[in-house]
Amino acid sequence: MKWTNTVVPTLRDNPQEAEIPSHQLMLRAGLLRKLAGGLYTFMPLGFKALRKVEQIVREEMDAAGALEVLMPALQPKEIWEQSGRYEKMSKAMYSVIDRQGREMELGPTHEEVITDLVSREISSYKQMPVTFYQIQTKFRDEIRPRFGLMRAKEFIMKDAYSFDASWDEADSSYQKMYDAYIRIFERCGLVVKPVEADAGDMGGNWSHEFMVLADSGEDGIVECSACSYAANSERATFKYVEAKQYDDAEKNLEEVHTPAAKTIKEVAEFLKCEERRLIKTLIYTADDKPVAVLLPGDREINETKLGHLLDANEFKLADDASVETVTGAAVGFAGPIGLDVPIYADVSLKGVAGAYTGANKTDYHYSNVNLERDANVEKYEDLCLATSGDSCPECGAALNECRGIEVGHVFKLGDKYCKSFNAKFLDQNGKEQVITMGCYGIGVTRTLQAIIEQSHDENGIIWPMSVAPYVVDIVVVNPKHEESMTLALQLEKQLEADGIDTIVDDRKDRAGVKFKDADLLGFPIRVVIGQRSLDNGNVELKIRNQEDSKLIEVDKILLKLKEIYRS
RNA sequence: CGGGGUAUAGCGCAGUCUGGUAGCGCGCUUCGUUCGGGACGAAGAGGUCGCAGGUUCGAAUCCUGCUACCCCGACCA
Numbered sequence: 209m210k211w212t213n214t215v216v217p218t219l220r221d222n223p224q225e226a227e228i229p230s231h232q233l234m235l236r237a238g239l240l241r242k243l244a245g246g247l248y249t250f251m252p253l254g255f256k257a258l259r260k261v262e263q264i265v266r267e268e269m270d271a272a273g274a275l276e277v278l279m280p281a282l283q284p285k286e287i288w289e290q291s292g293r294y295e296k297m298s299k300a301m302y303s304v305i306d307r308q309g310r311e312m313e314l315g316p317t318h319e320e321v322i323t324d325l326v327s328r329e330i331s332s333y334k335q336m337p338v339t340f341y342q343i344q345t346k347f348r349d350e351i352r353p354r355f356g357l358m359r360a361k362e363f364i365m366k367d368a369y370s371f372d373a374s375w376d377e378a379d380s381s382y383q384k385m386y387d388a389y390i391r392i393f394e395r396c397g398l399v400v401k402p403v404e405a406d407a408g409d410m411g412g413n414w415s416h417e418f419m420v421l422a423d424s425g426e427d428g429i430v431e432c433s434a435c436s437y438a439a440n441s442e443r444a445t446f447k448y449v450e451a452k453q454y455d456d457a458e459k460n461l462e463e464v465h466t467p468a469a470k471t472i473k474e475v476a477e478f479l480k481c482e483e484r485r486l487i488k489t490l491i492y493t494a495d496d497k498p499v500a501v502l503l504p505g506d507r508e509i510n511e512t513k514l515g516h517l518l519d520a521n522e523f524k525l526a527d528d529a530s531v532e533t534v535t536g537a538a539v540g541f542a543g544p545i546g547l548d549v550p551i552y553a554d555v556s557l558k559g560v561a562g563a564y565t566g567a568n569k570t571d572y573h574y575s576n577v578n579l580e581r582d583a584n585v586e587k588y589e590d591l592c593l594a595t596s597g598d599s600c601p602e603c604g605a606a607l608n609e610c611r612g613i614e615v616g617h618v619f620k621l622g623d624k625y626c627k628s629f630n631a632k633f634l635d636q637n638g639k640e641q642v643i644t645m646g647c648y649g650i651g652v653t654r655t656l657q658a659i660i661e662q663s664h665d666e667n668g669i670i671w672p673m674s675v676a677p678y679v680v681d682i683v684v685v686n687p688k689h690e691e692s693m694t695l696a697l698q699l700e701k702q703l704e705a706d707g708i709d710t711i712v713d714d715r716k717d718r719a720g721v722k723f724k725d726a727d728l729l730g731f732p733i734r735v736v737i738g739q740r741s742l743d744n745g746n747v748e749l750k751i752r753n754q755e756d757s758k759l760i761e762v763d764k765i766l767l768k769l770k771e772i773y774r775s
Numbered sequence: 776c777g778g779g780g781u782a783u784a785g786c787g788c789a790g791u792c793u794g795g796u797a798g799c800g801c802g803c804u805u806c807g808u809u810c811g812g813g814a815c816g817a818a819g820a821g822g823u824c825g826c827a828g829g830u831u832c833g834a835a836u837c838c839u840g841c842u843a844c845c846c847c848g849a850c851c852a
Contacts, residue, residue, distance in 0.1 A: 220801060220813070221787040225845060236786095245844065300850070317852090351776080351850050358852095365852055408851075417852095426851085511849085524849080614852060651852030685811055720812035727812090738811060748811085 209678070209700075211713045214252050217241075218725050228424040230661035231356035233669050237729050239677075246353025246361035253729065254656075256677035256709070258364070261656050262343055264395045264674065265366045272388040274339040274368050279321045281345060285311040287320040291628050295521065302347050314347035319625050319647060322369045327631035330643065333373040336633070337381050341368035343652060355424065357657040358613065364653045370646040373635060375622075378644040382414075382620055385648045389418055389616050392650065396659055397672025401612065403429055404439040406512050407619055415619040418650075419612030420658040429612045430594045434605030442512035445590060446598035446607060448556040454485050455562025459576040461545070464564070466573045470540025472505045475573060479564060482506070487557065487565040487577060489542040491531045491549075494520035498534045501591065502544055502553035502579075508593040517552060517589050541566040544583035545574060551584060554591040615655045621645040660730075669730030670753050673773065678711040679703075680769060681731035683722045685738035687714040692737045695747075695762065699735070702766050708773050727752070733772060735765065 217238040225242070226232040234240040239254030250258055266276065285303070288294040302314040315321070322340055330336065346365045353359050370381035386402070393400040398420055405417040417440055419429055428441035439445070469478040476483045486505030491498055492514070499518065503509060515523065528539050534549060535542045543566035544551050561578040579585065596609045625631070626643040635641050656675070663670045673679055680703055682696045696712045703710040711731070713722045719738070726734050736748035736757070747765050750757035751772070760768055 217785085219786055223786070224781080224788095227846070242844095346852080348851075352846095352848085354846090359850090363852070367852085617852065649852050654852055683811090718810055718812085718814065720810095720814085723812045725813085736811075740811075 209709075209711045211711055211715050214711075216253055216725070216729070217251070218728055226356065228355050228358075228661065229664055230424075230657045231358070233660050233664055233728070234356055234657060237669060240356065246350060246359070248357060248360065253677040257671070257675050258653065258656050260675040260677075261396060261652055261659075262364070262366075265343065265392055265650055265652060268388045268392045268395070269341050269366070269368060272339070272384050274341045274385075274388075276342060277340050278342050278344065279315070279318050279325075281315050281347070283313045283315050283321055285313060287324055288313060291320050291323070291625055293320070300348050300350070302349055315344075316346055316348045317365075317649075318342070318344075318367055319369065319621075319645075320629075323625040323629040323631055323645065326369075326371055326643065327626070327629045330371060330631065331633055333633055333635050336643070337370065337372045337377050339368055339370040339381060339385070341366060341648075354426075355657075357653045358426070360653065363651060366650040366652055368648040370648070371626075371631075372644045372646075373633065373641070375644055378620060378622075378646055382618060382646045385618055385646070386416065389618065389648070389650070393418060393420075393615065393655075395674055396655060397674060398615070398655070398659060398662060400615065401429070401431070401438055403431070403612070404443050405617065406440060406442040415617060417612075417614045418616035418618075420615055420662055421610055421612050422658070422661050423611055424661060425611035425613040427612050427614050429610050430598075430607050431610065432600040432603060432605055433608055435600060435603040437600050437602040437607075439594075441593060441609070442510065444594035444607075445601045446592075446594040447601055447604055448590075451556055451558055451560040452485075453559070453561040454481075455576060457561035457578050457581075459562065459578075461577065461582055462575045463567055463569070464573050464575050465571060466541075467571045469573075470538075475564065476505065479573070479575075481564065485563055487544070487560070487563050487579065489544055489547075489566055491526040491534050491542055492518070492523050493526045493530060494518040494523035498526060498530060498549045500534075500542070500544055500547055500549050500551045502551065502557055502583075502585070503592060504554065504556055507554065507556075508595070510591055510593040513589070513591050514552075517587070517591070535566070535568040537566070537568045537572075538570040541568060541570055541572060543568055543574060543577075544579070544585065545577070547583075550586050552591070553579065553585045553588050555588045556592070558588045613654065613658045613661065614651070615658050616648075616650045618648045619646060621647055664730070667724075668728035671730045671732055673732050676709070676730070676732050678709045678731055679773060680708060680710040680733045680735060681713060681726050681729070682710060683713045683719070683726060683734060683736045685719050685722075685736065687716060689739050692739065692742060695742070696737050699766060699769075703769060706770060706773075708769070733769065735769070 219236045222232045223235045238251050241249045301316050304312050343366045347362050372378040372381050401419045402416045403419055405415045407415045430444035431438035466478050469475045472483050483505040488503045488505050490501045531539050563577040564573050564575050565577050567574045598607045623642045626645050631643045632640050660669050684692050684696045700710045700712050732752050734750040745762050746759040748757050749760045
């Protein structure tokens, strides 16, 4: 492809709308243009790279035995009611009303459609295991689209669904997908970390996320410094430090005057004790009913874990007014003692004594709190956010925190969807059973941007060979020089014949402009054809992620390029 | 939805405080000189100053309302 025959609108300055490197680079390199928030057009080179990522995904899914299908993006509302997810998901779905007045949803995901299909088509153990997948545009009415392709309202996803006759077989389908994911991301040139994850609204009881480590990542990850344990912060657990008896457990409760000391820090300073000795009391409203949640004073709440415990459609930290109504005191003096709402406490508080907590009375706290004696705790549950320095639940070594971009997610769903769609089969004994399901997603467009986020320098993108829009960039220093152009076009033809995507920079600009754009676009291999070196029978070869360039004889360059491409 | 910010030419910005009819750099067009790491000169094209009201002889600038975009949180591939 000649540069002058395609459209590569590079920008010299970073657009003000982009914050993170990959988003800035996609815009600057002319790979992407915005239509509106969360909606982007792929420009010719961006689209080429996207297609390559898709193709890698497709090849590995095929190799894993998955069958490619294409499901409708437009889905009747009824199937969402049938799965019981309509209420939870409707906020995130774009709905349209057709001329019959029927409500249709633009698919945010396809568990319902595929399970409906499978319930009709699969009826025997002989038809399983089977895994279907598709690569398709998904629509989600995101609360806040962000960072270009990272969180968009419309994005391309590879979604796969496995169906098995038993849990054991489902495990092996899950493992196959897991392994395929590892290969896919490796082929994309990504360093990816699989982490244990929460299943969220998808349901099921076991899942892994594939994380691209990056400071700009939206997810928190906790990983062990010694063993292989790694988990999304939402799910991460850690070894609890035993609850302490700070003082004689039998001492009587006592009110302590703590004027104007509201925050944990202020109270701890006032009482001259460590923050951990305070019992933090958070008031939440779950489906409009108040509940109290107790944590050690030095800990943060893990709202995902709390959500599982409360099992409510909606819950949030109560506003100041509700807190005051519930506790009868100003915000900052809430405590579990005498509180007439359900009380849940973190497991590490079981058996605590000699602690402090709010007295539900403005400017007062209690001392000598023996939680089990003094408060009516409904349940002790793991509710804390794991953090750096906590002990690994597997091996006890210190945990570290980092951030990641979720590019893939695999779930074991069990019978969640198959049950509601009545997807059953007859086993060897002629007995009817519910099919066991798994689902597996890769954010294809997000993966593309994650590649850039992980592989760039101050001059631009550094594409891995496998997904570069063009592998070789032939820079013709002076396109009016006939010998240079002839050689460039001949080389292009030979490379293309070998399946090596090549672009010839035939613009009339000065060499510096073309070099800058070559770096910005991040083509893995650059060949410079200039009159000067050509007179000595040479062209220049430069690898994007290496410092130096070298001169290669004209008649050896083709072989050399093929060799580099294959390595 | 809550909190913060921004909106002036394709991109990056100044001008707004103190009202007087819009400017800079890059990019774009034409010509000339240049030509291996974002050249130089000359001549051009391009803007309802986000939108709608209001104040004023006069509004990019002051007032009111709205919208879009970006960042922080809940949602997620």
